[in-house]
Amino acid sequence: MADQEIHLELLLGKQVLDSTGKAIGRIEEVRAEPQGEDWVVQEYLIGYAAILERLSAWTIGLGILHLLGARKIHGGYTVPWEKLDLTNPDQPRLRCSLAELKAVAETETR
Template sequence: MMANEIHLELLLGKTVLDSTGKAIGRIEEVRASKQGEEWIVQEYLIGYAAILERLSAWTVGLGILHLLGAHKIHSGYTIPWDKLDLTDPNKPRLRCSLDELKSLSQQPEDAE
């Protein structure tokens, strides 16, 4: 395995820490694109909303939550690949502030 390669299955479920060491969520999904023969990670999804996306159940899941009375749903973030420090894959850390991340409640594009 090359130095810049990490097995994604080992990252799933890992808790992401912010710059102060506070847990902000677990890696639940990874978005990548194929470039030639390689897959290149574009972003990581963390939090409960990421679980719904991982299960391809975003629209249905949100509908059920609204029926149950949840009006403001925010429980996840999208982390661009270059904003996550994986120097220690067992303890991934943000390279930016939490304010710089996109909320999953503002996504996904295909949920509309």
């Protein structure tokens, strides 16, 4: 496969489909690490919990959700870069099952 340049800002907000075509959430955050002079994508965060992470508001967000009556918060996945097919950047797809992914946050509120 040839290298393809994808602008990350255009990926944010894109709906991600699982292997059956079911929507699992939107790309809300991208984590990358420096390697020499470049930055290399390590993983994508998808779903509602990823929005709070992106805004660095997880603690505040949990407090607000608790006040609104939420007891268990789950709504996102951490997707390693190699498990997201970006062949068509307008329709990203998982290369694995949901069961293989880690939850962004699965937290019980008190």
